[in-house]
Every structure is written in C-alpha cells, then in structure tokens.
Amino acid sequence: MGDSATGEPWDQLDTLDLQSAVVDGFARLIAIDHSQPTDQPLDEALSALSIDQVNSNEPLLNRLHSELLPLLKEQLNTISLSLIPSTISSKEPDKKLLRLILRTQSEIERTIYQIRSMITAVCPVCSGPISEVSVTHRTDDQHLKAQKSFRLFRVQELFNQSVMFIMHPVFTQAQGLFHQLVTIPPNELKPESDRPSYRGELTFFISCASTAIDWTIRTINGPELEIAQEYWKRELPWFNFYIRELLELTTPLPPTAIELTVERQQDLGVLVHGTVIQVAKLIIPIIKLIRLLFNKLSKRPMNPKEGFPLFTEMCSSQLESLARQLKRISQDIKLLLDLLNKADRSFDDMISYEFTGVIQNLKSRLDSLLLLILLYFVPSIQNTDAFPTQDDYKAWLVTWNTQLILSIHNFDDAVRLFHNNPF
Template sequence: MAESVRKPPSSILEHQRHCWHYGDLLTCGFGRLRSKYHPTTAKRPDQTYIDNALAADSSIERVKTQLGLVEQLQSSLLPLLQGQINSLSLALDLSDLRDHPAPKLALILRIQAELDCTLDQIKYLVATLCPNLQPISNRTDDNHLKEFKSYRLCRLRTNFEGILSEQICEIFETADNIIKQMELSSAPANSSCADIDSLKKSLDRTVCGASDTIKSIADCFQASELAIAQHSWQDIRLEIEEQHRSILKKLNRSTRLKLKSDHFRAQSVIQLARLTLPIFKLSKVFFAKLSERGLARERVPVHTAISSDQINIIAESVDSVAERLHEIETFLDCANRRNGRSDQVITAAAILKGKFESPLFLVLLHFIPLIPDTEGLHRQKHYQDWCVTWNTHMSLAIHNFTLAAKSYTNARP
C-alpha cells in the first residue's frame, strides 16, 4: 500500500514528460539564441547579402533602399520586437506557469521562434545600413548625407549589436533559468541562481532596459542631431552636479568648524574654492540650456549641415568639461593638504574654456539659425543673446579664478 502511494500516478508522469518536452525545447532554444545574438559570439551577416541588398544603378536608388529599410525598422520590426519581449515577460508569469505549465511553455516556444525571426531581420537590416563605417571622428565629409551620417549609423549599430543584443540575451538566460528553477525541464537547476521571484524581477528590469534601448534605436532616425549628441550626457551631468555639491559641502562653515580633514581650512584655499562655484554653476547651466529642457526641445530639423565629426564634438563636450572640472576639484583638495600645484589647475582652467568654444560655435552655426520664429517669440535671438551672455560670464569666472590661482603660486598659505 505504501509503495503504491509513493509511486506517482501515470497521468502525473505523462504530464511531467509533456512539460519537460516543451521545457527542454525551450532551454535548448534559448541557448542557441544566446550564441546566435550575443555580441561576443554573433556572426556578422554575409557580405555578399549586404552588397546585393545595396546594389543599385544610382545613388538616388541606394538612398531609396536605405529609406525603405529605415521605414521597415521603425514602423514594423522595432514595434514587433517590443511586443514580443513584452509577451515573453507576461508568458513567464510565475503563478500561470505553476497552474498551467504546458500551455504556457507552448506559448513561450512560439514567442521564442518569433523573436528569432524578428531579431534575424533586424540583424541583417542593421548590417545593410551600416556595412563598413569609418570611425565617427574621421567623418568630416558627410554633411550632405542627412539622416544617413555615420554618427547616426554608428549609434544604430552600437545600440543593436552591442547594447540591445546583450540585453535580449540576458532576457533569454533569465527565462531559461526560471524554467529550470521551476523544474519545467529535465535540465538541472542552477544552484548558483537566485530564487525564482528574484529571477522574475530581474527579467522585468532587463525588459525595461531593452525597451529603452529599442526607443534609442528608433531615435537614431527620428531625433534631431542635437538630441542624439546628448544621448550619453545624463550620467556625466549628474557627475558635474556631484562635484559642485562636494565643493559646496567643503565650504560649508558649520561643518568646517568641526575640523573635518576634507573641509577647506586655509583662507587662500577657501577663496579659490569660492571662485570655482560660478564655473561649476555655469557649466551645469550650459548643458541644461542645450538639453531637453532648452534648445533640444525646440523644433530643430532632424538633420542639418553639421558633420558626424562635429556632432561627436558636441557629444563628447560634457565628458571633456567634467574631466577638467575634476582636475580643478582635485587641485583644491591637494591645496588643502598644502601640496597643490596651481600651474596645473591654471592649465586645466584654460583648457576648460576651450572645451566650451567648439560646441558653442557649432550650436550657433547649425542649430539656432534653424529654430522657427513663430508667434513673434524671436526664439533665435533669445538663444543668440543667451550664448553671448553665458560666454561673457564664463570667461570672467575663469579669468577671476586664474588670477587667484596665480596669486596662490606666489604666496602659499
């Protein structure tokens, strides 16, 4: 009697075999897809296919082909991919998998095949649009290429072949681990994996990240060149904000009186630190004015006469500025310990001034003149006047700081 109780009914065994059939197909499929699409193992599409896809009798026909590919990507493939990863996440609902494993696994198997088809199409499309690109910094001659400048195309390729492909493969790996942890395949569960609930939360986070990347890929051809240049600004702008906040904290009199080692003590260092505050504030204001709350939200055309090299100058300006500001902050900390060299910070301040000149000039040349002046608002004049005023204030702030730094060289505290 006890033996018959311990032995599972044949229907349960059959149900388990049925689930494992689907589960094993899924785990095998997810492994194959990770190998096919992961940036470290993916193979580029055959060059012959790319050459045939772009074969045309004239440059006009080639542009028409490219425009057709972009339209297919934006209106069809990207929305399809977004829907499929959302469907995969919903199909991996833990309670549904526990209650109805077989039909849910069958559904996931169909979604898996659909994802493979969509990703394969996008992979070939991206390779066709971006066959053999020169490095961004070398393209000074593509002003006339409109939406097909190398900066946009390189960003498209990086977003898909690098960022999105890795995110999608992470989704596949997490989905695979969920199935194994729930014992829905014959493959053993990974003992180093987190619990099932944590895996599902991780999956949902990665799906959100992939959704953001899909939007970024769409923006490669929808957003203005100024907006695209600012794509990576956010983290560095926060870094500049933190640098500014750190100096303010070290200048705070109430905390300085507590004689904390990192707070500015010598009067000459305090004076120098105070003179950096306008520089930090104006740096923050500059990037804010050009960003989504300022110039980037104006109705600037999607493409201008700017080159990829010049877009890259604007894109990298925030990194260059943050680096110089970090040198200034480091000098203040060294000066506070009586071992600072002001010749280095004077050089950093001079370089900082130059790092603003190129992006400021490019914005005045390529973007501000194209802002439509509607309803008598005179938006162009507003931005032109703002640039002149901002430049005057920044020049004065750097001049005042440089004079004080030179005095510090001659008469250290």
C-alpha cells in the same frame, strides 16, 4: 490554430518534451554572444557612403525602425505575457502556450540576426576604437541626413551595447521563471519574499530592453540635436556632484579641529590653505554656469519634440564634438578637483600652470560648442509669442558667455595669487 497544423518541429512533442524544448530554447538565447555583432563578413561594413549606397541603405534603415525593432520589442513582451502561473503550471500545462513560447524563441533569434545583419550593412563601423574615431570624425557627410556616420555608429552602439547587453538577463530570468512554474505546484510555491523573484526581475529587464529599443528607433529617425542631448543627460548629474564635493572641500573646520596638524586636517576631507580654498570656491560658479547652459540647451525652444528639424548641415565630426563635449568638460572638472588636492598638500611651481591649462581647455570646448549652436540650431528656432525668438536666445547666450568670461577671469586671478603666495 490546430496543434498539428503549424508544421513546426515541436508539433508532435508531448508535454514533457515541450517543456524541455522551452528550457533549451532559453538556454540557446542566453548563449548568444550579446557583445558581438553577427558574423556577417566585415567587407560588408562600409567605411564610406556613396549616393548609390545611401539610396540602397534607406530601405534598410526604414525597415529597422518601422518593422524589425518594434517586432523585437513585441516578441519580448509575448515571452513575458506567456510566463504566467494560470497557464503554465506543473499540474495542467497549456500545450498551445508552450508551442507559442517555442515559436517566439525561434522568431527572436531570427529577428536579432536580421537586425544585426542590417546594422552591419548600413553602419560604416567594423570594430575597435580606431574604427570609431575614423567613422565619427568624418568631415564630408554633412549632406547624408539620416545616414551620417555619427548617427549610424550610435545606432550600432545602442543595439550591440545596450539592447543586446540586456538580452542576457532577460532570457536568464525567463528561463528561471519558466522552470519555477513547471516544476513547483502553485499550492507549494513559497511566499514571493522567500523565493527568487524571477517575475519581478523579468519585468524589470524587459522594461529596460524596451526603453533601449525605443531609443535605438529614435536614433534612427529622430533629430540630430536629440542624439546629442541624450549624451548630455548621462553627464549632467555629475555636475551636481562636483558642486557638492567643492562645498565639502571648502567647508570651514569645526573649532575642535583647528589645533590639529595640517596633515590631520587634510585627512578630514577639507582644504586647509586659504589660497587653495579661494581657487576651489571660484570653480563653483564656472560649474554652475556650465550646468545652466546645458539645461538651457535641453529645453524649449531647443527641445526637438517641438518641431525642431531632423537634420542640419553639420558633419559627423561636428556632431561628435557636440555630443561628447560635456563629457570632456566633465573630465576637465575632475582634473581641477585633483589639482586642488595636490596643491593643498604640497606646492609645486607647475601646478598654477596646470590650473590655467585645464581652464583654457574647458573654455575652448565651450567656445566650440557655442559656435555650433549659433550656426546650426539657433537659426531653426521658430519665433512665436509663447517662446523666445532667435534674437532672445542669442542675447541669452551672449549674457551667459559674458558671465563665464568673468568667472574664468576671477579664477585666473585666484590662481595667480596662489602662485605668488601658495601657503
């Protein structure tokens, strides 16, 4: 490719002007409002999808996951690979490479606009929490397969809040690295430990962006269960934390602390009163059972990578419930921990009712989850010699539910004991 044959506005620029244009190009990318979608008119954002709209949106979704999102990932890698000292330096800058960076910057802008425009066109979401609730709770889109509003909202959420959020540090580090390379001769560069690590940071953020892009693609064309499992992954580590916190709260005090006042003992971060300690100990098996269930639901044969169906007959409201149920359960556990500390410091006749109410909510959430799993996912388990059959999986869930009922019964007994004999 000749230097002047491309017809680009920067073809006739000298080296210094090219370098200045590259810096300006990164500044332009940094200045993109990465928290907001394109200025596409809001009336193009759909609040519902008809059959005709489904047919017209399918090519847009296909282009998003097969062309535009992979293209953005490739363009980011081009930027990263272009910013290397051997080809960009203050001594002998490569004009062709500078033009490649400028062209890639322009293409990234265009790709981002195209992606945002298409997402706005196919996703029935405008903005704000009211829109999210109305969209993800649709009960009439079970037939729309890849275009259920729950999935489409997640695509929009991932791109605008994950991919685009990472773009700002990507371009900031790229600009810093470029400025470093073109202004400081290689033989004058300080040891890496003594200068800003633009290269390391750029590599890290581009890796994060690539991961977010890959997951956005997977959300467009992947199984519904996998989308829910991704939500669960963010919450499951908290359950290990809850168990550790409960173990610490119920750890017996050392002999040297026995003579302290109740208030001083509580300041050590442990529960003091026996009936409250018993309630706390009986929360632990409930948490372990919940953790066990969601780990089970994330492995074979429930692993979507093992030929699990892409779509079910679930509507967006059900999918939303499935995906976010673990977060709501996690919030219930946090409430229980707060109630433990409250109960240990001062008896309130209503606390026992609060304990019971929270645990009933938790059980209701798990019942709802089990029903969805049994209705829509267990029937899709493929019977093989190597992995459990549908009947085996159902039997496991029945056994698990029996253990949960027993654990909750024991918890309720401890709460009643606390109510009758608080301290």
